[in-house]
Amino acid sequence: xxxxxxxxxxxxxxxxxxxxxxxxxxxxxxxxxxxxxxxxxxxxxxxxxxxxxxxxxxxxxxxxxxxxxxxxxxxxxxxxxxxxxxxxxxxxxxxxxxxxxxxxxxxxxxxxxxxxxxxxxxxxxxxxxxxxxxxxxxxxxxxxxxxxxxxxxxxxxxxxxxxxxxxxxxxxxxxxxxxxxxxxxxxxxxxxxxxxxxxxxxxxxxxxxxxxxxxxxxxxxxxxxxxxxxxxxxxxxxxxxxxxxxxxxxxxxxxxxxxxxxxxxxxxxxxxxxxxxxxxxxxxxxxxxxxxxxxxxxxxxxxxxxxxxxxxxxxxxxxxxxxxxxxxxxxxxxxxxxxxxxxxxxxxxxxxxxxxxxxxxxxxxxxxxxxxxxxxxxxxxxxxxxxxxxxxxxxxxxxxxxxxxxxxxxxxxxxxxxxxxxxxxxxxxxxxxxxxxxxxxxxxxxxxxxxxxxxxxx
Amino acid sequence: xxxxxxxxxxxxxxxxxxxxxxxxxxxxxxxxxxxxxxxxxxxxxxxxxxxxxxxxxxxxxxxxxxxxxxxxxxxxxxxxxxxxxxxxxxxxxxxxxxxxxxxxxxxxxxxxxxxxxxxxxxxxxxxxxxxxxxxxxxxxxxxxxxxxxxxxxxxxxxxxxxxxxxxxxxxxxxxxxxxxxxxxxxxxxxxxxxxxxxxxxxxxxxxxxxxxxxxxxxxxxxxxxxxxxxxxxxxxxxxxxxxxxxxxxxxxxxxxxxxxxxxxxxxxxxxxxxxxxxxxxxxxxxxxxxxxxxxxxxxxxxxxxxxxxxxxxxxxxxxxxxxxxxxxxxxxxxxxxxxxxxxxxxxxxxxxxxxxxxxxxxxxxxxxxxxxxxxxxxxxxxxxxxxxxxxxxxxxxxxxxxxxxxxxxxxxxxxxxxxxxxxxxxxxxxxxxxxxxxxxxxxxxxxxxxxxxxxxx
Numbered sequence: 001x002x003x004x005x006x007x008x009x010x011x012x013x014x015x016x017x018x019x020x021x022x023x024x025x026x027x028x029x030x031x032x033x034x035x036x037x038x039x040x041x042x043x044x045x046x047x048x049x050x051x052x053x054x055x056x057x058x059x060x061x062x063x064x065x066x067x068x069x070x071x072x073x074x075x076x077x078x079x080x081x082x083x084x085x086x087x088x089x090x091x092x093x094x095x096x097x098x099x100x101x102x103x104x105x106x107x108x109x110x111x112x113x114x115x116x117x118x119x120x121x122x123x124x125x126x127x128x129x130x131x132x133x134x135x136x137x138x139x140x141x142x143x144x145x146x147x148x149x150x151x152x153x154x155x156x157x158x159x160x161x162x163x164x165x166x167x168x169x170x171x172x173x174x175x176x177x178x179x180x181x182x183x184x185x186x187x188x189x190x191x192x193x194x195x196x197x198x199x200x201x202x203x204x205x206x207x208x209x210x211x212x213x214x215x216x217x218x219x220x221x222x223x224x225x226x227x228x229x230x231x232x233x234x235x236x237x238x239x240x241x242x243x244x245x246x247x248x249x250x251x252x253x254x255x256x257x258x259x260x261x262x263x264x265x266x267x268x269x270x271x272x273x274x275x276x277x278x279x280x281x282x283x284x285x286x287x288x289x290x291x292x293x294x295x296x297x298x299x300x301x302x303x304x305x306x307x308x309x310x311x312x313x314x315x316x317x318x319x320x321x322x323x324x325x326x327x328x329x330x331x332x333x334x335x336x337x338x339x340x341x342x343x344x345x346x347x348x349x350x351x352x353x354x355x356x357x358x359x360x361x362x363x364x365x366x367x368x369x370x371x372x373x374x375x376x377x378x379x380x381x382x383x384x385x386x387x388x389x390x391x392x393x394x395x396x397x398x399x400x401x402x403x404x405x406x407x408x409x410x411x412x413x414x415x416x417x418x419x420x421x422x423x424x425x426x427x428x429x430x431x432x433x434x435x436x437x438x439x440x441x442x443x444x445x446x447x448x449x450x451x452x453x454x455x456x457x458x
Numbered sequence: 459x460x461x462x463x464x465x466x467x468x469x470x471x472x473x474x475x476x477x478x479x480x481x482x483x484x485x486x487x488x489x490x491x492x493x494x495x496x497x498x499x500x501x502x503x504x505x506x507x508x509x510x511x512x513x514x515x516x517x518x519x520x521x522x523x524x525x526x527x528x529x530x531x532x533x534x535x536x537x538x539x540x541x542x543x544x545x546x547x548x549x550x551x552x553x554x555x556x557x558x559x560x561x562x563x564x565x566x567x568x569x570x571x572x573x574x575x576x577x578x579x580x581x582x583x584x585x586x587x588x589x590x591x592x593x594x595x596x597x598x599x600x601x602x603x604x605x606x607x608x609x610x611x612x613x614x615x616x617x618x619x620x621x622x623x624x625x626x627x628x629x630x631x632x633x634x635x636x637x638x639x640x641x642x643x644x645x646x647x648x649x650x651x652x653x654x655x656x657x658x659x660x661x662x663x664x665x666x667x668x669x670x671x672x673x674x675x676x677x678x679x680x681x682x683x684x685x686x687x688x689x690x691x692x693x694x695x696x697x698x699x700x701x702x703x704x705x706x707x708x709x710x711x712x713x714x715x716x717x718x719x720x721x722x723x724x725x726x727x728x729x730x731x732x733x734x735x736x737x738x739x740x741x742x743x744x745x746x747x748x749x750x751x752x753x754x755x756x757x758x759x760x761x762x763x764x765x766x767x768x769x770x771x772x773x774x775x776x777x778x779x780x781x782x783x784x785x786x787x788x789x790x791x792x793x794x795x796x797x798x799x800x801x802x803x804x805x806x807x808x809x810x811x812x813x814x815x816x817x818x819x820x821x822x823x824x825x826x827x828x829x830x831x832x833x834x835x836x837x838x839x840x841x842x843x844x845x846x847x848x849x850x851x852x853x854x855x856x857x858x859x860x861x862x863x864x865x866x867x868x869x870x871x872x873x874x875x876x877x878x879x880x881x882x883x884x885x886x887x888x889x890x891x892x893x894x895x896x897x898x899x900x901x902x903x904x905x906x907x908x909x910x911x912x913x914x915x
Contacts, residue, residue, distance in 0.1 A: 060505045063835045093756075102766060105756040110824040112831015115756065131831050161769030168725040169772055169792060175617050276722050278613040309559075310538075310550035320547070323603060326610045348610045379555045386557025386576055389506055393839035 037416050040392070042402065044412070045239055049251040050223025053242055054402050054412055056230045058395060064231035065129045065395035066138045068146075069403040071226075072219035073122045074199075075192040075258050075337055081207055083199010084215060086119040087163050091212070092126065093117075094155040096141075097148035101155050104141055111137050121193055122336045123407055129396055132232045136241070143245040146220060151212050160204055167198045175281060176344070178273045179446045183283045184340070186271040187444035191262035193337050221252035228402050231395035260337055269444045277450040279326070280347045282356060285340035287442040288332060291408050296334040297421040298433040299341060304380040305372050305430070306330035306343075306363070311379075314343075317363050324351045324359060334408060340444075341437055353447045361440075368434035371427040384422055388415075487847065488679050489857075492687055494695050495667030499847055500682050501674040503840055507577040509675030511587045512844035514852045517569035517663035519641040520704050526651050528643020530564035532604060533656045533664070537562040537571060539600040542589030546600050553586055560586055565641055567702065567781055568852060569664055574841055577676045581685075588689040594660060601653040608648050616914055619720060619792075619893050623727035626718050626912075627891040631731055631786055633708040665696030670851040674844040702783035707733035710887045713907030718914060719896030726798045726894035730805060731788030732884035737780035737853045743866045744874040745778050745882060750825040751817045751875070752776050752809065752883065753789060757824065763808050764791065770801045778882075782853060787884060795894055799902040802890065810885045816876045830864040 045053040074085050093115070095101040108115055113130025128138045171177035181196045188194030218224075227246070229238065265287055289295055307314045307330040314328035324347060331342040345356045372380075391397045406412040487501040522529045538560055539546040553560045558575035560583075571591055575583040615621040625640045632638035643651070671690070673682055710732050735741065753760040753776025760774045774791035789809075793801040817825075837843045837860070850859045892899050896911040903909060 058505075061834055061838050063838070102757070102762065106824070109755050109757050109828045110820070112827040112829075114828075114832055114835075129832075129835055131834075134831065158767065158769035162765055162772050165725070165770070165792070165794060166772040168794060173619055173723055173725050275617070277617040279610065279617075309554040311547065311554045316547070319607075320603070323606065326607060326614060346614060348606070349613045375555070379551075382555060382557040384557070389508060389576065390574070392506060393508070393841075394835075395838065397839075 037413070040416075042412060045242070047222065047243060047247050049247065049249055050221070051225055051227065051246055051249075052406065053227045053229070053239075053246075054406060055233075055235075055238060056228070056398050056402065057233065057235055058230065058398070059232045061395070062132050062232050063130065063395060064132050064135050064229065064233055065127055065399045066135065066142070067125060067127045067226075067228040067230070067399035067403050068142055069123055069125045069226040069228070069407050070220055071224045071407055072124055072215075072255070073120050074195065074197045075121045076219060076255065077192065077195070077199075078259075079195070080203060081211055082195040082203045083163070083167075083197070084203075084207055084211065085124055086198055087160065087204065087207065088212065088215060089117050089119045089124050089126070090159050090163055091151060091156065092145055092149065094159055095150035095152055096145035097150065098144050099141055101150075101152065104145070107137055107141060108134070113138065119197055121197060121339075123403075125400075125403055127396060127399060135229075135233060139241060139245040143249065146222065146225070146246065147249045149216050149220070151209055151216070153209060156209060156212070160207075163198070164201060164204055167201060167204070171196065171198060175273075175275060175277055175448055178275060179281065179283045179344075179448055182271045182273050183285050183342070183444055183446040186269050186446065187265075187285045187287070187340055188262055191260050191337055192258045193335070193339055217252060218255050222246060222249045223251045224255060226403055226406050228399040228406075230399040230402070258337070262338065265442045265444075267441050271444070271446045272449050273446060274449045274451050276452060277448060279349055280351065280353045280356075280448055280450060282345055282347075282353045282445060282447040284343040284345075284357075284360065284446075285444045286437050286439065288339055288341040288437055289334075290336060290338045291334035293334075294421075295429075295433050296332075297418070298425050298429045299332045299437065300334075300384075301372075301377070301380045301422065301425045302367065302430055302434055302437075303330040303332045303341070304383055305367070305376050308380065308383050313363050313367065314360070318345065318356065318359050322359055324348055324355055328356075328360065336408065357445070361438075364434065364438040368431060368438055371431035371434075374427070377425070377427060377430070381422055385419070488683070490683055490687075492666065492690060494691070494693055496690055496693065497670040497851055498683065498686050498690075499670065499672045499851070500677065500679050500686075501672070501843065501847060502677055502679055503674055503843070504676050506840070507676050508840055509575055509577050509580050509583060509673065509677055510840040510844045511571075511573040511583065512672045512674075512841070512848050513571040513587075513591055513669055514672075514848040515569040515664050515669040516567065516700060516852070517659070517668065518564050518567040519639055519643075520567050520636040520702070521659070521663055522636070522639065522643070522647075523655060525647060526643075526655055527639040527647035528608065528641070529651055529655050529659045530569065530663070531642045532608060532648070532651060533659045534562040534564040534569060534571075535604045535608070536596055536600060536656060537590040537594045539604060540595035540597050541586075542593045542595075544586075544589065545595075546597075549586065549590070552582065556582060558583060560590065562590065566637055570848075572841065572844075580677065580682075584685055584689055591664065592690065592693045596653055596657050596660070598653055601656065605648060605651060608642060609645060612642065612645055612648065619723060619725070619727045622718060622720070622914060623729055623790075623891060623893045626716070626893065627729040627731065627788070627889075630716050630889055630891050631707055631733075631788075635707065635784075636704045637707070637781070637784065662696050662698050665698070666690065666693045667695040667697065668700060670848055672844045672848045672851075674840040674847070702781070704781075704784060706784045707786055709733065710884070710889055713886065713888060713890065715890045715892070715903055715907050715909040717896050717899045717903070717909065717911045718891065718893045719911055720893050720914060721895050721897075723894040724795055725792050726795055726801075726892050726899060727792045728798075728802060728805075729788060729790055729891040730802075730888060731786055732888040734778045734785035734787040735780065735882065736783050736785050738782070738855075739780070739785075741874075741878050741882070742780075744870050744878045746829060747822070747825045747867060747870045748817075748875045748878050748883070749776055749778055750829055751821050752812055755828055759808050759812055760789065760791075760805065764801065764804055768800075768804060770797050770804065774805070787882060795898055798892065798894070798899060799906075802892075802903065802906065806885060809883055813879045813883050813885055816872070816879065819872070822872055822875060826867050826870060829867045833863055833867075
């Protein structure tokens with residue numbers, strides 16, 4: 001959920017997070033020079049109040065990007081306050097002790113800087129990007145809102161309408177949005193991944209200011225945050241400047257662990273969404289492990305083999321050869337809780353979801369039975385390496401990559417060692433994990449049933 | 459500080475983004491013209507081991523044959539579906555095996571081919587890129603498949619309110635102009651396209667005398683120029699006239715409203731606009747500064763009023779769409795159905811107020827700073843920089859456009875902004891397009907102007 005619709009940011013996130021983040025480091029290739037800790041330098045500082053700060057210096061453009069990753073997302077919510085994390089993301093721009101509403105963006109933009117943010121199940125991340133001289137303003141504004149956010153009643157009242165409009169835009173009037181929501185709510189009974197990040201419409205109306213104040217104290221504490229400064233800054237003074245602005249914000253009791261009581265799935269679950277559409281589409285989710293599982297690397301290799309470009313298995317089978325689908329995609333990103341290995345297929349006009357499911361499961365079965373070829377494995381590794389370099393094209397991408405590894409993997413240095421894990425993935429691993437994960441009894445299927453506008457099924 | 463270095467007659471080198479307070483500078487760009495008319499520009503950038511190729515040609519849907527809208531875009535789609543000695547599958551396999559990307563697209567008047575690879579795969583990248591541009595196969599089987607996929611995408615997007623709004627607004631605004639046609643065509647026009655149409659389009663419009671090739675990345679300039687010259691030497695010029703086969707958008711009188719009926723929608727997509735200016739308009743910088751005040755960033759008048767104060771939308775923006783020979787001004791937003799009229803009235807009132815009163819000095823400063831602060835950031839990635847360098851050529855801009863952009867924005871005065879606000883920002887003579895439940899919308903918008911309700915098709 002973004003604070004604002006921007007095609008460019010959406011693209012950045014697709015590169016950085018939505019595609020499998022396959023890290024790569026290879027002594028044998030030119031790409032390696034950009035990726036080793038020796039050439040891609042990152043420094044870490046931990047303040048007394050528990051705040052983690054990562055620095056990456058780059059003077060190629062006189063600009064800097066400042067990210068703040070709060071270790072809170074919709075997984076930290078509960079029934080009744082769903083959507084609070086994302087609503088909060090909006091409120092972080094609406095006034096703090098010394099910065100009245102509207103002032104945050106006005107001051108940034110006056111100095112040529114831009115800000116945005118996103119919320120997911122695991123995290124809420126904010127960034128500003130501007131000329132090197134605007135860094136001081138970023139520090140002042142962000143330290144002020146981390147220290148004392150206002151949460152003014154009037155602003156809460158108008159901003160919740162903006163969020164509800166965002167929900168109507170992304171979910172209620174969007175076929176992929178409706179299917180995604182149906183898939184997760186059906187797949188999870190007792191996991192905090194079950195409810196939508198944007199929240200239920202009724203919850204958005206009833207969330208109270210007290211609940212938000214409570215949330216702020218617990219989750220927006222410095223000991224629950226990672227700062228990242230990437231780009232053109234003065235190395236001699238930077239640590240001192242960050243400490244000056246953020247060092248005095250008091251530490252809080254660490255947040256409670258989210259409750260996850262998800263029972264084992266013992267059979268396929270299906271859900272229909274009726275909505276007017278000319279074509280049929282469906283999403284499939286298989287229960288998949290969290291970031292803690294060593295199989296995460298294998299799952300990302302599998303998703304690349306299945307849908308990494310036009311030469312991938314799903315595109316070749318469903319789109320190119322059988323010509324029954326307009327697109328077929330696989331997606332797995334490790335999260336803090338067990339999640340889903342997702343597949344989404346949009347059928348060609350006149351083709352049914354049943355036809356698509358048969359073709360899709362045949363491909364998954366084939367992968368589980370025979371495993372990938374050696375060339376497919378090598379291609380997946382090469383794609384991983386290239387996509388990793390691509391994420392570092394901008395200061396923004398650098399900050400996003402560091403934040404993701406530091407938060408989800410628990411250490412940014414995992415981005416350097418991940419390649420060894422990918423290289424260690426064998427064909428036998430792929431077979432074993434595919435067989436285990438692509439189990440029909442642990443599958444959830446959300447299908448769009450097209451309706452005429454009047455409400456009649458077509 | 460700015461510096462220009464000349465090395466040989468054909469090469470112009472310039473230093474990008476040198477701010478007075480900062481020593482950071484990007485290296486020089488080198489320009490050459492091949493015998494067949496292809497302009498080649500190489501910009502070394504050693505920050506990452508990547509290389510980006512970007513070719514832009516004077517070709518697009520404005521050149522689609524009558525009744526065959528979608529030829530340009532189908533041609534673009536087919537470039538990567540078999541070229542040189544490779545089949546579609548071999549092409550995809552070879553580029554993806556090295557983790558590279560290769561794609562082509564066509565808009566209204568610009569045809570773009572892009573590739574990005576690791577530096578070590580430069581030779582393979584150049585070979586594949588060249589083959590796609592110069593020697594696409596257009597195999598009958600691939601043609602049939604891609605045409606079918608295009609028809610599928612057209613059908614599928616009928617449930618996407620924002621896509622409907624974009625296409626319907628373009629056709630509303632441009633009237634009988636070729637610019638009114640959706641670039642990917644309609645069901646009827648795509649069905650009418652033959653393989654021969656595509657091959658003929660490629661031969662006539664995707665040609666070296668209509669194109670610029672830009673290479674940005676970790677490359678050696680001399681070796682790159684030599685390799686590119688050799689690779690593209692046999693590409694034949696077309697000789698087709700370099701014209702822009704369209705005129706300005708038809709003038710609008712009064713406020714006109716068109717509603718596209720999508721009965722189940724709970725949110726109304728809204729577009730407001732009028733004819734604008736071409737990319738070569740001398741007021742370019744003033745228009746950017748003025749438009750930023752009205753509708754770009756998070757502190758614009760429109761965001762401040764419609765989103766922050768009134769909570770009517772999640773997203774609102776305004777912009778000037780500029781082509782080589784024409785342009786449009788438009789505002790995009792959406793709101794819940796029961797706020798439709800309030801939202802439209804509030805948007806129009808904000809524009810009127812800014813046109814009547816002009817911005818404050820602080821707003822002018824903010825707009826100039828915002829544009830100059832964000833411009834270099836937008837060019838940090840090699841593919842973005844390649845795109846901007848190609849645009850300078852495509853639109854025939856000052857060769858120093860990138861280097862002087864910030865100075866020119868800073869030179870925009872309050873008088874300039876007030877003048878273009880009055881002359882180019884429409885408040886009375888404009889078209890409004892809404893996609894939502896037709897019955898509801900017609901009632902809500904009563905009295906706003908002439909109203910018509912149309913089905914999605």
